[in-house]
Amino acid sequence: MAHFTFVIFKEYLYFPLGGNKKGRIRTYINLLMTMILGGLWHGAAWSYAVWGLIHGVALAIERLFRDINNRLINKILESFVYTFFVQIIVTLAWLTFKLPEFKHVLFYFDSLINNFGIFDNYKEIGIISFYLLPVVGYHLLSYLKEEYLFNISKSFKVLFYGILIFLLLVNSGVSGQFIYFQF
Amino acid sequence: MIKKAILVSIILLLIYEVLLQTCVIKTGITQNQRHSNTVIAEKFILNETKGSAILVGSSIGARLNQEELGDKIFNLSLGGLGVFDGMELIRKLNRIPNQLLIEINVLKRGASEPFDSEFKYLEVKKISLKSKSFQSIYQPAGIVGEWFGYSVIGKIFYKLKLKLLSSDTFKKKEQKESKNQFVKVDSLIQEKLRKSIVETVDSLKIRNNILKLRNTIELIKPKKIIFVQIPSGYSVNHSLNNQFTIEELHKMVIKNTQIDFFIPDSLDLYDTTDGVHLEFNSAKLFSKKMKMYLLNSQ
Numbered sequence: 436m437a438h439f440t441f442v443i444f445k446e447y448l449y450f451p452l453g454g455n456k457k458g459r460i461r462t463y464i465n466l467l468m469t470m471i472l473g474g475l476w477h478g479a480a481w482s483y484a485v486w487g488l489i490h491g492v493a494l495a496i497e498r499l500f501r502d503i504n505n506r507l508i509n510k511i512l513e514s515f516v517y518t519f520f521v522q523i524i525v526t527l528a529w530l531t532f533k534l535p536e537f538k539h540v541l542f543y544f545d546s547l548i549n550n551f552g553i554f555d556n557y558k559e560i561g562i563i564s565f566y567l568l569p570v571v572g573y574h575l576l577s578y579l580k581e582e583y584l585f586n587i588s589k590s591f592k593v594l595f596y597g598i599l600i601f602l603l604l605v606n607s608g609v610s611g612q613f614i615y616f617q618f
Numbered sequence: 619m620i621k622k623a624i625l626v627s628i629i630l631l632l633i634y635e636v637l638l639q640t641c642v643i644k645t646g647i648t649q650n651q652r653h654s655n656t657v658i659a660e661k662f663i664l665n666e667t668k669g670s671a672i673l674v675g676s677s678i679g680a681r682l683n684q685e686e687l688g689d690k691i692f693n694l695s696l697g698g699l700g701v702f703d704g705m706e707l708i709r710k711l712n713r714i715p716n717q718l719l720i721e722i723n724v725l726k727r728g729a730s731e732p733f734d735s736e737f738k739y740l741e742v743k744k745i746s747l748k749s750k751s752f753q754s755i756y757q758p759a760g761i762v763g764e765w766f767g768y769s770v771i772g773k774i775f776y777k778l779k780l781k782l783l784s785s786d787t788f789k790k791k792e793q794k795e796s797k798n799q800f801v802k803v804d805s806l807i808q809e810k811l812r813k814s815i816v817e818t819v820d821s822l823k824i825r826n827n828i829l830k831l832r833n834t835i836e837l838i839k840p841k842k843i844i845f846v847q848i849p850s851g852y853s854v855n856h857s858l859n860n861q862f863t864i865e866e867l868h869k870m871v872i873k874n875t876q877i878d879f880f881i882p883d884s885l886d887l888y889d890t891t892d893g894v895h896l897e898f899n900s901a902k903l904f905s906k907k908m909k910m911y912l913l914n915s916q
Contacts (some may be wrong), residue, residue, distance in 0.1 A: 561772030562647060563761045593619055599625025604631060606757045 437450045444473045459502055466498060467491035482531040482540065515578075537566075631751060635756065638750040645755045647764045649678075655696040656736060656754045659707055660747055662694055663740075671912060672713070674704030675721025677850050681733055681896045687785070691912070700727035703734070706836045710740050717912065718840035719880075725827050725863055726820065754861035817861045828866050835872055843872070844912075847881040851893035851903060855885055880911050 449469040455462040467488070474487020501506050511517055530540050637643070648654040658680075671678055671691045689691060694704040701720050705731055737743060738864030746752045763770070833841060845867050849855060870877060882888070888900040896904060 507734060523773070555765065560768030560775050561770070564771045565763045565767040589619065594626060596619070596623035597630060599632040600627035604627065605634065605751045606759050613909045616865065 444469055444476075448472060459499075462498060463495040466494045470494065477532070480537070482534070482537045484534070485537070485540075486528050486531040489524065489531075495526050547561070629786055635749055635751045638756055639696070643756070644764060647760050647767075648754075649760070651697045652732075653754060655699060655703075655733060658694065658696060659733075659737065660743075660754055662692060662707065662735075663681060663711065663744060663876075664747055664753075665692060670715060671717040671719060672704075672715040673710060673719040673721065673846070675700045675719075675846075675848070676700050676724040676727065677735065678723045678850060678895055679721040681901045682848070682908070683902040683905040685896075685900050687909055690701045691909065695721060696733070696772050700724050701732050702727075702729035702830070702834065705831075705838060706734060707737060707905060709834065709837050714838065717844060718829070718835070718838065719844045719908075720869065722845050723850060723854070723860075726823055726859075728827070728830075746847065779915055787849070802876050819857075819862065821862060824859070824866060826864055826911055828863075828870065832870060832872065835875065842876040842881050844878045844915075846908065847866065847879075849882050849888040849890075849896060850884050851890050851902070852885055854894055862900060878915065882907075 449465055452465040452468060453461055454465060457465075468491070470491030471484055472483070474483040474490070477483045477486075492570070497515040500512060527544075530543055531537070534540050534543065643850045648657055666896075673682070673691060673693050673695060674685075675695035676699060677695070677697035679693065681696050681697070682693055693708070696703050701724075705718075705720075709716075750756050770877060846858075847855070847862075847864070854860065864879075864881070867879075882904070887903060890900070891897045
């Protein structure tokens, strides 16, 4: 759904604005405009506009670095560090979507910077870290597979999929509402 | 490969079921409020004892202490939900309690459709719950998470905390935070909760809900109903909304059902964590008082 929406914005907003055909500066502005309007498409609130602005700025900076075409910068852009950086930006930007009011987002960021008492919640941090492990493992495996042609044996795959089916049966939990039903 | 994977999953399921049936396993943690509600509801479905007391309510009632309440009172209070959700489950299961305790703090909250749909096919649910593997409390992620998250990863963070405790920067930051941070978060929570409970006085909605409550009670047919006012912050307990609700409930008459009220005389004995929900020791005290009241009123 989200991917389909992005195609629409590319076709009917980014390209009519000139896309990347009208020079570097216009490309950056076009990226920024498309993402801000894309954000506002989700609802008439500042949170959505800021979400779009964050993504627009990030895309424009990425394009700027690619345009410089420096070997070192290109290496960084292709590295794991860059993937990690993008992940953090995208995750933090989701806060503007999830929290009901923009002031809550500011409080959240304030807490991220100042909340040193976070270590009091060491049990909760432990549990969250545990639940994150499969996601990290999955991405790491996928990365290794692509980068080093890491071949997983068939019997391992059978076991892996077997475990997944088992977990689906006993650990499915309750379904959350699909985010796009809210719009 | 798909057939083999399915076979592996069935073998794993059987091993897991044997483990749950034979070993003493510390029950797992829940993922969120909705999952906790499912766990409580499933526990209620599995609890076949009839004729005892059942408390229905919201997160305010959910704070009450089970140890103090004892085995004879089942606390079917559901966080984020209300009395109608619990009563609907009682009705579907046809469990007729001797005493039905109804929390009156959040009567204006109607039944939740997502919660109801979870227990739509109750007979199928009852069959699936016979296997411990399919009970929400025994989700492997919860059990492993409790052990691995608390004991292994949690310990690393605990050690990190102890190390940081010795540093001056940490001490200063923590002092600053205790002054500012909690005040901010607390004010946000209180503002939201108080707005939803205190400010809105919708007499028509309250009357409608009481009518709905009366209809549901008539379907359950309990021998005795006790309307329970759980202590909250002063402004919540003394709100016009609350007073109006109690006045309307006093007018209620149901054939073959005795109606009683358990409303605390003084609020000075109780503290809340956020202006609405009782803190641990106050919840313990109120639970004890409620149990004593029930024993004396029998």
